[in-house]
């Protein structure tokens with residue numbers, strides 16, 4: 153029969169594929185029992201042959217030993233927050249300000265994204281392997297939550313591509329979908345444990361566990377929304393934000409399905425209305441939409457004011473009455 157090393161590598165490849173089908177494509181091709189049987193086989197083989205241990209093995213997603221505290225991470229590229237637009241007029245004013253500043257009559261293509269109601273997290277991949285994950289913190293310094301983030305089902309421990317930057321930071325939102333939130337609270341109630349007020353609090357509480365085995369049991373998910381650090385700086389990337397997100401998706405990183413592009417303030421308003429109408433049908437809580445100038449060189453020309461980029465704005469929905477949901 154095959155050598156233990158070949159068996160281990162074959163099982164890892166198979167389980168990575170099943171993870172991608174289950175968590176990213178939501179189209180599992182094998183029943184959970186089969187997945188669990190193969191995972192158990194891999195764990196036993198890795199325990200019997202520690203010389204083949206790998207931090208990137210799918211078996212490592214079940215969480216390691218508890219930490220005594222989180223260490224700090226300094227973001228090489230600050231993680232900024234967003235300026236808010238609260239009504240239609242201010243969205244049109246946003247575009248006018250851009251035209252004035254860029255001294256151009258053109259209208260812009262915007263990347264349009266739901267603003268998920270979770271926590272901003274930074275993932276750092278080196279040579280395609282997930283080596284660090286951190287919270288936003290104050291934008292400059294966050295908490296190192298790598299062990300917890302590695303247990304999130306739809307976050308790959310390795311990026312699948314022949315041509316990757318040596319270091320690439322992927323930023324996005326960690327959240328708990330509504331269905332998972334209801335199941336989690338039902339389980340918490342049955343255990344007499346703390347019931348969470350809303351999915352955002354549940355996600356925050358789950359990410360801040362010092363014991364990754366607890367985090368591993370929480371239905372956390374991740375959707376990417378931007379790139380942070382890329383090394384080498386001259387690594388060739390597409391010229392627009394939406395094409396960069398599409399590239400990241402090809403590497404195996406999940407994106408929010410409702411991401412789209414629109415032209416001009418009018419196109420953005422249509423997108424806003426469309427997502428607002430669909431809001432209650434989405435599998436997860438959102439608290440608005442985000443519009444970003446799609447062209448990266450225009451983003452660089454526009455830069456940032458204080459803590460938020462000039463080239464992006466969030467448009468929040470009216471606060472939703474809890475009772476109606």
Ligand SMILES: Cc1c[n+]2nc(N)[nH]c2nc1OC(C)C
Pocket residue numbers: 232233234265266267268272377378442444461464
């Ligand atoms: C804070 C934030 C949050 N969100 N959410 C999305 N979808 N995009 C996005 N971008 C952000 O910041 C970038 C504009 C830098």
